[in-house]
Amino acid sequence: MSEGSDAYDASRIQVLEGREAVRKRPGMYVGATGERGLRQLVFEAADRAVNEVLAGRASRVDVTLMPDGGVCVTDDGPGVPIDQAEGGGPALEALLTRMGFGSGAGGRHDVTLGFCGVGPIVVNALSSRLTAEVQRDGVRWVQEYVRGVAVTPLTEAGPATGTGTTLTFWPDAGIFTTSEFSFGALADRFRELAFLNRDLEISLTDRRCPPESVSVRFRSPNGARDFVAFLDGRTASPGDPGIIGFEWEDPQMAGAVEVALRWRDTDEERVQGFANSRPTDGGTHERGFRDGVAAAVNTYARKRRLLAVTEPDLDADRIGVGLTAVVSVKLDAPEFHGAMRGVLGNAAVRACVDQGVRDHLGTWLEGHPERAAAVIDRIVHGAHRH
Known part of the structure; x- marks a missing residue:
């Protein structure tokens, strides 16, 4: 040059x-x-x-x-x-x-x-x-x-x-x-x-x-429960029996989790994830949520003999049919991946959300046997029988 x-x-x-x-x-x-x-x-x-x-x-x-x-x-x-x-x-x-x-x-x-x-x-x-x-x-x-x-x-x-x-x-x-x-x-x-x-x-x-x-x-005093109701096109009351919701702190992931979910009579799955109030396009919190829901549903179904012994476990795709859910994590040190920083990458979050959802949803299923049986039946037989 x-x-x-x-x-x-x-x-x-x-x-x-x-x-x-x-x-x-x-x-x-x-x-x-x-x-x-x-x-x-x-x-x-x-x-x-x-x-x-x-x-x-x-x-x-x-x-x-x-x-x-x-x-x-x-x-x-x-x-x-x-x-x-x-x-x-x-x-x-x-x-x-x-x-x-x-x-x-x-x-x-x-x-x-x-x-x-x-x-x-x-x-x-x-x-x-x-x-x-x-x-x-x-x-x-x-x-x-x-x-x-x-x-x-x-x-x-x-x-x-x-x-x-x-x-x-x-x-x-x-x-x-x-x-x-x-x-x-x-x-x-x-x-x-x-x-x-x-x-x-x-x-x-x-x-x-x-x-x-x-x-x-x-203003939303009921948090993620209101969000799920809004996504489903209806108004939720604080005690809306159709919406399952729970929240917890987890020091292992240095953060807090809020989850709300409901199954509807539709073939559509609608799961929305957020990290520190930022909308996400996937990530460890959403994977942990799906893992935890699948584990809780299968454990309960096996225990109550709602699945035949010869039937395989219900997979995440079948469990997700008709599911509306909001998964919100708030972390002290969130790590985002992707050009638009839309994918949560904190490794510890997946296991923590998995275990938390497994425990809380499992407790809810045990405490609401009639509704739990309806949820499992709906998942096993599908929202619509073609």
Whole structure:
């Protein structure tokens, strides 16, 4: 290779940081520049607020789609600190301009809503305008940004009427190919989060077509049981006899498990897995669940002589016919595989979920002999006899 203008040295390596990196490669941070990317902006903005509720510092999150194309995300927590952050500048400004600042401690109690969990800096960088408002210690503070850069200092704007943080942003039309958010897709994810986190209350309001507005509120005191009922298209009551549910902690996998399931008169299997409230496309928790259900069902069927001695064990495919289930694990140190980090890989989780499901479902079968016999009969003979 000839020397001179074609030489490859350090001067040819471009280093981008913060907002510049996000604006140069938006797909790396929100996945796409179409509607899916817009949706991820909302999730990144809501991420911190949701975790404030789960940490017990706030009671609710409200998300509003506004008539002018903006999105407002509000929580009633103590408000983002406005004092000086490490490295200089107010903590609020650091949250909106520095990578990784304000990220949670991680582990089972944190939820990641966004594409990669970077947080508000992504929202700020990819918005043509953003307004941050903090109510804290009796004072209301406001700061304005344009394309990720502060255009006003953090300013006192009068007395506070409560506490909390509000981020209002307008996605940059120069980056995104659409300005239309999918209300339904946003509602689906927020509903899912409420099912998986009983302490969470979150509302979504659509004011884009005044004077009409649509608002939904999600809260799920019955957790995964409500989720199974929703998937089956019906409303569950706390004592719904058709849904089997249990939860437990397991130190061997450094986490907790919540499972709910029900067999229906259909040939369809519908098992949904989640790890730290992230939807999964398989993994050790789902394999452990199937192993545990098969073991519990076969053990009970053999003990009660509901299977002929000469018949083989019921396999997972037969047991899964008509099964609706939600399998949610929350781990201190989750390990995800795959390009989209959608497959849980923690090795210990499979054996722990297997044993837990085996024990809890086995106990339920023993305690409900009539219903257990109906479940086994349905599995043995199939949902429909052709």
